[in-house]
Amino acid sequence: MEKKNELTFLHCLLLLSMLILPFLMRRPDKKDWLLAYVFNAVTNVLLDKITTKMKLITYPTRLLPKIFRIHILFDLVLYPIATVIYNQMSNKGKDNLLSIVSKVFFFSVPLTLFEIWDDRKTGLIKWSAWWKWYHTLFSVSLKSLITRGLVELYRRRRRLET
Numbered sequence: 364m365e366k367k368n369e370l371t372f373l374h375c376l377l378l379l380s381m382l383i384l385p386f387l388m389r390r391p392d393k394k395d396w397l398l399a400y401v402f403n404a405v406t407n408v409l410l411d412k413i414t415t416k417m418k419l420i421t422y423p424t425r426l427l428p429k430i431f432r433i434h435i436l437f438d439l440v441l442y443p444i445a446t447v448i449y450n451q452m453s454n455k456g457k458d459n460l461l462s463i464v465s466k467v468f469f470f471s472v473p474l475t476l477f478e479i480w481d482d483r484k485t486g487l488i489k490w491s492a493w494w495k496w497y498h499t500l501f502s503v504s505l506k507s508l509i510t511r512g513l514v515e516l517y518r519r520r521r522r523l524e525t
Contacts, residue, residue, distance in 0.1 A: 364485040369424040373436055373487070377426070380440045387447050392454070392518075396447045399514050403446040406506065407438035419494045423486040434488070442503075445470050446510050453511060463511060471504040 364372070388396055411433040414420045422434045449470050453463045478499050481488040 364487075366424055366486060369485055369487055370426075373424070373426055376441065377436055380436075380444055384440075384444060387444060387451070390451060394521075395454070395514050395518060396450065398517055399447050399450045399510050400443045402513055403443040403506070403510050404439045406510075407442055408433060408435075410502075410506075411438050414494075419491050419498075421489045421491075423489060425487075442474075445474070446507055449507055450511055450514050454514075464508065467504050467507045467511075470507060471500055474503055475500040 388400075390396065411420075415422070415432045422428075422432070425431065425434050426436050449467060452469075453466045458466070475496055478488060478490075479496050482490045
């Protein structure tokens with residue numbers, strides 16, 4: 364992919380995400396989804412700053428490259444949206460731990476496969492020799508589960524207060 368096409372792709376993803384986001388936040392338990400979104404976005408930025416500073420991951424083509432070394436579209440929009448969808452899917456009240464853990468792979472596996480493709484075929488992301496696909500799979504899965512756990516703790520606290 365050439366840089367112009369990559370930027371067009373990123374702008375299309377941004378537009379699509381902005382269209383999806385209001386519908387996600389309209390569902391019941393809005394506070395839960397907002398918590399999942401904000402927690403995920405903030406921790407994404409912090410962790411991405413670390414990985415880019417260590418040069419484990421770089422983003423040759425990204426939005427606002429003169430301002431950010433991180434991938435703000437992924438960190439602040441795409442992955443938080445995926446986390447909200449994951450939390451909504453695993454919020455049926457009857458999901459046990461095995462179901463919650465297995466559902467996280469519906470998001471982390473495709474995301475990992477997309478990053479593998481990005482690393483090999485585009486200028487959107489480049490992994491260092493020290494970063495492998497399983498680091499992405501593990502970190503995204505674990506972070507999504509941590510976010511899910513935080514949302515569940517928030518729900519339980521809210522139930523106790525009422």
